[in-house]
Amino acid sequence: MPEFSTETEQRSTGEARAGRSRGTDYSRRVFASVFDMLPNEDNPSPMVRINRLNPNANFQLFAKLEWLNPFGSVKDRAAWAMLRDLLERGEVGNGRGLVEPTSGNTGISLAAMAQAMGLRMRAVVPNKVPLEKKVLLKIVGAELDVLNDALCPAPGLGDGSINLAKTHAKASPHRYVMPNQYENPKNVEAHLHTTGPEIWRQTEGRVTHVFASLGTCGTVTGVSRFLRSKNPNIKVIAVQPSEGHDVPGLRNISQLDVSKLFDRSCIDEILEIDYELAYRRALDLCRAEGLIAGPSSGLILEGALRTVAQAGAGCGVMIFPDNIFKYVSSMIKHLPQLASETEA
Amino acid sequence: MSNTYAHPEVLVSTDWVKENLNNPNLRLVEIDVDTKAYDAGHIPGAIGFNWQTQLQDQVGRDIISQAEFEKLCSDSGISPEHTVICYGDNNNWFAAYGFWVFKVYGHRDVRLMNGGRVKWLNESDKPLTTDKPQWPAVTYRSPGVDASLRALLPEVMAAVSSGKYNLVDVRSPDEFTGKVIAPPGMSETAQRGGHIPGAKNVPWSTAVNPDGTFKSPDELRSIYLEQKGVDPKKDTIAYCRIGERSSHTWFVLKYLLGLNNVKNYDGSWTEYGNLVGAPIEKP
Numbered sequence: 001m002p003e004f005s006t007e008t009e010q011r012s013t014g015e016a017r018a019g020r021s022r023g024t025d026y027s028r029r030v031f032a033s034v035f036d037m038l039p040n041e042d043n044p045s046p047m048v049r050i051n052r053l054n055p056n057a058n059f060q061l062f063a064k065l066e067w068l069n070p071f072g073s074v075k076d077r078a079a080w081a082m083l084r085d086l087l088e089r090g091e092v093g094n095g096r097g098l099v100e101p102t103s104g105n106t107g108i109s110l111a112a113m114a115q116a117m118g119l120r121m122r123a124v125v126p127n128k129v130p131l132e133k134k135v136l137l138k139i140v141g142a143e144l145d146v147l148n149d150a151l152c153p154a155p156g157l158g159d160g161s162i163n164l165a166k167t168h169a170k171a172s173p174h175r176y177v178m179p180n181q182y183e184n185p186k187n188v189e190a191h192l193h194t195t196g197p198e199i200w201r202q203t204e205g206r207v208t209h210v211f212a213s214l215g216t217c218g219t220v221t222g223v224s225r226f227l228r229s230k231n232p233n234i235k236v237i238a239v240q241p242s243e244g245h246d247v248p249g250l251r252n253i254s255q256l257d258v259s260k261l262f263d264r265s266c267i268d269e270i271l272e273i274d275y276e277l278a279y280r281r282a283l284d285l286c287r288a289e290g291l292i293a294g295p296s297s298g299l300i301l302e303g304a305l306r307t308v309a310q311a312g313a314g315c316g317v318m319i320f321p322d323n324i325f326k327y328v329s330s331m332i333k334h335l336p337q338l339a340s341e342t343e344a
Numbered sequence: 345m346s347n348t349y350a351h352p353e354v355l356v357s358t359d360w361v362k363e364n365l366n367n368p369n370l371r372l373v374e375i376d377v378d379t380k381a382y383d384a385g386h387i388p389g390a391i392g393f394n395w396q397t398q399l400q401d402q403v404g405r406d407i408i409s410q411a412e413f414e415k416l417c418s419d420s421g422i423s424p425e426h427t428v429i430c431y432g433d434n435n436n437w438f439a440a441y442g443f444w445v446f447k448v449y450g451h452r453d454v455r456l457m458n459g460g461r462v463k464w465l466n467e468s469d470k471p472l473t474t475d476k477p478q479w480p481a482v483t484y485r486s487p488g489v490d491a492s493l494r495a496l497l498p499e500v501m502a503a504v505s506s507g508k509y510n511l512v513d514v515r516s517p518d519e520f521t522g523k524v525i526a527p528p529g530m531s532e533t534a535q536r537g538g539h540i541p542g543a544k545n546v547p548w549s550t551a552v553n554p555d556g557t558f559k560s561p562d563e564l565r566s567i568y569l570e571q572k573g574v575d576p577k578k579d580t581i582a583y584c585r586i587g588e589r590s591s592h593t594w595f596v597l598k599y600l601l602g603l604n605n606v607k608n609y610d611g612s613w614t615e616y617g618n619l620v621g622a623p624i625e626k627p
């Protein structure tokens with residue numbers, strides 16, 4: 001049987017580079033390895049227009065669907081950039097793998113990538129992370145540490161999962177290196193080099209507003225720096241859940257001091273939104289738009305709708321971090337009626 | 345007023361511990377609520393104690409008995425002559441509780457490592473290991489219980505009715521006012537919210553800097569004595585929810601500020617807030 005040529009192979013030939021117009025390089029979507037599926041300007045994650053939920057006919061609103069990345073979330077980008085950097089610097093291999101504090105998505109991306117390269121990966125997660133993500137981490141082969149973070153250490157000390165991951169890296173350096181998504185500049189660079197350029201090209205430079213959430217802040221900082229370098233008038237709007245929230249992956253401003261990548265100057269406005277709306281808007285997205293988006297996307301949608309309702313004309317892009325499949329237990333907790341009539 | 349703690353010898357720095365790692369007169373003890381931290385990595389030579397299972401009686405609600413304490417020290421290779429350095433997770437809350445238990449059973453020289461495990465962890469020159477020490481077992485004899493360090497319920501009730509004590513409630517403002525009974529996610533709670541009548545709310549974290557070390561003597565004096573009105577001429581009882589955060593403040597009041605008669609009420613709100621008929625203040 002003749003072998004298919006893969007996208008990577010085609011791209012590397014001069015013919016492919018010269019003969020193909022922009023955006024069609026990946027048209028057949030045949031890849032040599034899962035790593036070649038990772039997003040970049042030539043292989044962007046899709047953008048879909050919001051049609052029924054958008055109240056402003058003059059404002060085009062798009063959702064950028066990050067769950068269509070190969071390991072299921074926006075964190076594929078940061079994970080890949082950090083791992084590639086460690087590989088290039090010879091920091092992993094010979095029994096040395098990764099340890100990382102994560103609310104789930106970074107861990108899932110890193111663990112799947114590490115396993116595909118034969119590297120170990122230890123994920124340190126707070127107990128409040130939904131069960132689905134903990135089990136997914138084990139499915140993709142991560143060693144798992146679950147931490148009771150409810151004790152809330154004093155401000156400034158970092159949280160328990162960050163400190164436990166640091167402990168592993170320091171006490172067992174022959175086994176672990178810690179990428180540290182909260183401080184690693186590669187997390188920002190990932191979005192500077194992929195998400196930002198993708199949005200610029202996908203909107204043909206027409207983007208006026210970007211809507212993102214705040215976790216490590218890699219997304220918002222990287223995207224903002226790239227897009228503002230193209231057009232300083234682009235508005236970058238971040239959403240944060242109200243205090244006491246349990247929206248996985250996100251941080252309220254009061255919890256942001258551990259995110260060394262948070263740069264307030266990259267953000268025009270931070271909207272605080274009742275965290276219950278994260279769950280309700282996720283449901284709206286599924287039911288009204290057919291978009292199977294998770295709770296952080298729900299929060300972003302709410303922030304975008306508030307902005308769009310008051311704006312004139314424009315073109316907005318919401319970066320939807322992941323999909324709803326990992327949040328069945330969270331959805332039931334916040335919307336208990338979803339669990340009714342689920343048994344015969 | 346000089347800018348020194350009243351009993352500076354009970355507090356050691358991470359640098360001091362590093363310089364003394366090979367000092368045979370020392371025993372380091374890491375005391376955690378979640379011993380995953382100790383297992384993942386601890387200071388070389390440090391023994392690990394689990395606050396819940398090793399420092400508390402496993403049947404009745406109490407600290408471990410004198411015999412259990414003696415056995416724990418004996419098996420761990422701690423003799424009465426050792427200088428014991430406690431440190432731990434969660435800002436030394438549980439290390440302070442351990443320090444208190446050592447003092448209750450009359451250990452002569454016990455100290456706290458300022459800043460706890462997080463400070464050590466974040467200093468690049470401080471090593472961690474997963475190797476567990478094998479100190480030779482010894483025979484530990486406690487000189488007996490120092491009851492002056494511990495407040496039991498009758499004394500707390502007397503304090504409420506006499507008004508002659510400083511009652512220091514070190515919980516968060518929301519626990520103090522009764523808006524919540526316990527911080528979210530905590531399993532130990534009470535039937536009622538609020539605080540012991542006459543108590544002053546000085547959350548434990550008031551005593552520490554952002555890096556987890558204790559504030560300076562002048563700052564501590566200004567906060568507790570001037571701003572919060574703790575009267576140094578009175579006896580003092582510190583309490584929280586289960587007695588671990590209050591050990592931290594007990595340490596501050598007794599050793600750093602040098603107040604005369606300071607007791608830790610380890611029954612704390614999970615005892616008091618469950619009592620039938622006890623007076624409660626709830627604004």
Ligand SMILES: Cc1ncc(COP(=O)(O)O)c(C=O)c1O
Nearest residue numbers: 105215216217218219249296321
């Ligand atoms: C579900 C989810 N939403 C949003 C975010 C936030 O992205 P970032 O860390 O780039 O700020 C994360 C990642 O931490 C996430 O897992």
